[in-house]
Amino acid sequence: MHRSPVIKASVLFKSLGLIIALVGLAPLAYSDGLTRVEQTIFGMDCAPCAYGIEHGLKRLSDVTDVRVSLNAGVAIVALTPGSTTTIENIRKVIRDNGFTPKAALVVVTGTLVRVDGHTWLEASGLPRYQLTGVTKEIEAMRNARPSGEVQLEGEVPESDSTARELFVKSLTG
Amino acid sequence: MHSPLSTAMQFLSATSTRLVVLGCTAFVGAASAEGHGPAFGLATPTLARGQWSSDTAVVQAGTQSDDTLGYREMLGYGITEDLQALATFPVRRPDESGSGLRTGAMMGSMDAIEASLQWRFHRTAPEIGTRRESALLVGITEPTDDTRGPMQIGNSIHLAAVTGYASRTTYWWAGAGVQRYFEKGDDRPGTLYYVTGVFGYRPPLFRHDYPKPDWRVFLEAVAESTERDRMNGLPMQNSGGEKLLVGPSVLGLYGRWGFEAGVLLPVAQSLNGTQSEERYRAKFVFTYWF
Numbered sequence: 001m002h003r004s005p006v007i008k009a010s011v012l013f014k015s016l017g018l019i020i021a022l023v024g025l026a027p028l029a030y031s032d033g034l035t036r037v038e039q040t041i042f043g044m045d046c047a048p049c050a051y052g053i054e055h056g057l058k059r060l061s062d063v064t065d066v067r068v069s070l071n072a073g074v075a076i077v078a079l080t081p082g083s084t085t086t087i088e089n090i091r092k093v094i095r096d097n098g099f100t101p102k103a104a105l106v107v108v109t110g111t112l113v114r115v116d117g118h119t120w121l122e123a124s125g126l127p128r129y130q131l132t133g134v135t136k137e138i139e140a141m142r143n144a145r146p147s148g149e150v151q152l153e154g155e156v157p158e159s160d161s162t163a164r165e166l167f168v169k170s171l172t173g
Numbered sequence: 174m175h176s177p178l179s180t181a182m183q184f185l186s187a188t189s190t191r192l193v194v195l196g197c198t199a200f201v202g203a204a205s206a207e208g209h210g211p212a213f214g215l216a217t218p219t220l221a222r223g224q225w226s227s228d229t230a231v232v233q234a235g236t237q238s239d240d241t242l243g244y245r246e247m248l249g250y251g252i253t254e255d256l257q258a259l260a261t262f263p264v265r266r267p268d269e270s271g272s273g274l275r276t277g278a279m280m281g282s283m284d285a286i287e288a289s290l291q292w293r294f295h296r297t298a299p300e301i302g303t304r305r306e307s308a309l310l311v312g313i314t315e316p317t318d319d320t321r322g323p324m325q326i327g328n329s330i331h332l333a334a335v336t337g338y339a340s341r342t343t344y345w346w347a348g349a350g351v352q353r354y355f356e357k358g359d360d361r362p363g364t365l366y367y368v369t370g371v372f373g374y375r376p377p378l379f380r381h382d383y384p385k386p387d388w389r390v391f392l393e394a395v396a397e398s399t400e401r402d403r404m405n406g407l408p409m410q411n412s413g414g415e416k417l418l419v420g421p422s423v424l425g426l427y428g429r430w431g432f433e434a435g436v437l438l439p440v441a442q443s444l445n446g447t448q449s450e451e452r453y454r455a456k457f458v459f460t461y462w463f
Contacts, residue, residue: 040301041301042298042299042300042301042303042304043296043297043298043302043303043304043339044301044302045302045303045304045339045340045341046219046339046387046426047383047384047386047387047426047427047428048219048426048429048431048462049219050383050384051383051384051428051429051462052220052221052224052462054383056221068383069382069383070302070341070382070383070387071302071341071380071382072301072382073300073301073302095254096221096222096223096254097221097222097254098219098220098221098254098255098293098296099298099304100298
């Protein structure tokens with residue numbers, strides 16, 4: 001039995017409404033675990049350049065403070081714990097201003113997990129950063145506190161393809 | 174003699190054309206702030222994606238016979254970080270003489286609305302605080318008056334290219350452009366060819382870190398070659414020629430505000446006829462970034 005065009009349209013609209021409602025209810029972003037980012041920037045030479053970057057970074061969610069240094073070529077971003085802002089969000093602001101983001105020093109919070117033979121920092125229930133660097137200390141910490149929260153300080157490479165690697169320089173429980 | 178209706182129609186037609194020029198620019202976005210760089214020479218764009226800017230300029234140019242004062246506004250918008258749109262227009266109509274003068278490579282003639290797109294097609298950032306880049310500029314103009322002196326004025330197209338270097342200590346840009354008018358009736362102002370060169374320096378005293386004020390000084394040079402104007406299809410004797418102007422400018426930036434002042438003085442002039450020689454060009458610009 002064929003449905004009338006009116007019924008078909010009604011079903012279509014209901015389906016669309018359901019999809020929109022589900023999308024609206026779904027969490028749009030997970031925390032990346034970032035609490036501090038010191039992003040190196042190449043090419044930034046003038047006060048309006050710094051102003052544009054500062055202005056753009058302050059508009060990201062969960063950002064509490066932004067400081068830009070022209071002479072050091074760096075933007076320092078402080079974020080609330082559980083922030084949904086990612087390193088990619090920060091670098092997009094830099095690129096949208098016409099400058100080049102390089103490696104970043106970050107402070108991240110999460111738990112240590114083992115995935116496919118590698119140790120990752122997990123935040124919001126998802127592996128966020130594959131950890132390299134002080135591997136012995138990382139493993140010792142993971143064994144000592146298998147589900148405890150840790151805070152790491154390390155460097156994220158400049159390349160987007162490796163932006164999920166974190167070279168750990170120090171870690172605290 | 175024109176009827177009131179035809180006069181009104183002509184007015185509406187001219188107004189609508191101007192609105193289209195402005196509207197096109199507003200639609201695609203608006204401009205690179207001239208306040209980032211030199212006052213008179215070409216420079217590469219700097220607006221961020223989605224960023225607006227406003228440049229308000231007071232320009233005065235003097236010849237041996239008179240002085241011309243003009244006020245211009247330039248709106249800028251970053252369509253992307255490498256593509257910017259500019260709309261520049263006179264806030265107050267200048268005096269008639271000298272009104273065809275370009276008030277800066279990117280700010281158009283005193284008596285015209287100009288809409289431009291600037292595309293930064295090359296950009297590298299080799300280290301902190303340093304970048305090299307190149308850009309192309311294409312613009313169209315719509316005159317605010319039907320005539321300039323006895324000559325009818327049509328639309329024109331402006332093309333330019335610029336390459337440059339920026340750092341925390343020095344800047345330089347080198348560029349060249351051409352502005353060619355379309356015929357109106359049998360009249361056409363002479364095509365303008367120009368080359369600009371800019372060297373900038375930020376003295377150690379002004380290398381404070383953001384958000385402290387940022388100052389720099391420039392030495393600017395503009396070389397122009399203008400073809401003879403044509404009236405009724407014939408070249409006008411006292412028009413066109415070559416000029417070389419050189420002068421300093423200074424740029425101060427603080428947060429979202431910028432101030433710039435500059436003056437150009439003629440070093441050499443070779444005019445085609447007996448028209449007055451140019452004595453100076455002066456410019457003050459206030460810039461605001463939204």
